[in-house]
Amino acid sequence: MARILLLGSTGFVGRAVAHKALDAGHQLRVLVRDPMKAAAFKVRGAQVLVGDALNAASVTQAAQGVEHIISLVAVRRNRPQSYLAVNVDGPRILGEAAKASGARSVVFVSAIGAKLDPHFKYFTSRWMGEQELAKTGVTGTILRFTFIIGEDGGIVKEFERALFGPFAVIPGSGQARMQPILREDAARCIVEAITKPELLGKIVELGGPEVVTYETIFDWFLQARRIRKPKLRLPTAVLIPAAMAMEAVSKDPMVTADEVRMIQADNLAAGIDSVSSQFGWRPSAPGAWAPTHWAKRA
Ligand SMILES: NC(=O)c1ccc[n+]([C@@H]2O[C@H](COP(=O)([O-])OP(=O)(O)OC[C@H]3O[C@@H](n4cnc5c(N)ncnc54)[C@H](OP(=O)(O)O)[C@@H]3O)[C@@H](O)[C@H]2O)c1
Numbered sequence: 001m002a003r004i005l006l007l008g009s010t011g012f013v014g015r016a017v018a019h020k021a022l023d024a025g026h027q028l029r030v031l032v033r034d035p036m037k038a039a040a041f042k043v044r045g046a047q048v049l050v051g052d053a054l055n056a057a058s059v060t061q062a063a064q065g066v067e068h069i070i071s072l073v074a075v076r077r078n079r080p081q082s083y084l085a086v087n088v089d090g091p092r093i094l095g096e097a098a099k100a101s102g103a104r105s106v107v108f109v110s111a112i113g114a115k116l117d118p119h120f121k122y123f124t125s126r127w128m129g130e131q132e133l134a135k136t137g138v139t140g141t142i143l144r145f146t147f148i149i150g151e152d153g154g155i156v157k158e159f160e161r162a163l164f165g166p167f168a169v170i171p172g173s174g175q176a177r178m179q180p181i182l183r184e185d186a187a188r189c190i191v192e193a194i195t196k197p198e199l200l201g202k203i204v205e206l207g208g209p210e211v212v213t214y215e216t217i218f219d220w221f222l223q224a225r226r227i228r229k230p231k232l233r234l235p236t237a238v239l240i241p242a243a244m245a246m247e248a249v250s251k252d253p254m255v256t257a258d259e260v261r262m263i264q265a266d267n268l269a270a271g272i273d274s275v276s277s278q279f280g281w282r283p284s285a286p287g288a289w290a291p292t293h294w295a296k297r298a
Pocket residue numbers: 007008009010011012013014032033034037051052053054071072073074075076081086109110111112144145146147148149154155
């Protein structure tokens with residue numbers, strides 16, 4: 001069993017990763033800003049350290065004596081924390097701390113779509129972060145995921161926001177292709193990656209067993225919650241200026257221009273069997289999972 005430091009354990013995916021690591025019998029240490037958010041892991045035996053993942057001294061100290069570091073720290077919006085501080089400087093700080101502490105490997109979670117492209121600020125920041133991590137010379141595996149689906153959080157929050165007034169709003173055409181993966185399965189990949197030295201130095205793109213459109217996933221959600229609002233497709237030519245205006249006046253806009261652009265682009269893994277080819281097991285189909293798991297909160 002391994003000694004692991006997990007950064008980002010309090011987030012939507014991180015919570016599942018923490019529990020998966022504990023289920024597997026690993027010795028888990030988490031570095032968190034708010035220790036109350038880590039209560040559920042602490043009662044299961046995790047060591048909880050309080051500190052900021054952007055503070056080099058905190059991360060280096062937290063990394064002492066661990067074999068592997070897993071990081072899920074990232075922000076999807078440029079406010080209140082910035083992409084540059086979290087998504088770009090964060091991985092550099094992580095890599096330097098890993099080297100200083102002598103950790104054997106780093107598993108860094110990123111996003112499919114990460115690329116240098118000024119039209120996509122979030123994806124550019126993730127690509128820059130991957131580069132910063134690599135520049136530190138640390139031995140690591142980068143796992144890029146497609147949409148990760150759970151009972152709450154993630155895309156569910158976006159869908160809830162899209163139930164605007166009398167309509168269920170689809171940003172743009174809704175026809176971009178996605179390959180969603182369940183949070184449990186993504187967490188399993190992340191924890192198992194520490195036992196796969198053959199993945200070191202690689203960027204691995206992972207997704208679920210179905211390719212579906214954004215609108216299909218939205219339909220799963222609407223059906224599971226028995227929501228019968230008419231769908232309203234808002235063209236990006238209308239939505240992007242509206243999102244920019246919302247961003248100008250609100251700290252927490254309903255949607256950002258970058259998010260609207262991202263939802264128009266296909267977000268697919270390296271093949272339909274990306275998980276089974278790398279990890280040897282087949283992830284569950286979100287289409288069969290959604291009707292019961294999303295219905296619970298109706
Ligand atoms: N959700 C998806 O559909 C999806 C898809 C593809 C890839 N991913 C990747 O999965 C990873 C996790 O995503 P998520 O959806 O779980 O995000 P999330 O819920 O927003 O969680 C982000 C985590 O990062 C932590 N964090 C942010 N800034 C920090 C800072 N300055 N210092 C310390 N911790 C900080 C947060 O801690 P606090 O609790 O203290 O804020 C939280 O634990 C990201 O790398 C993301 O790109 C997610």
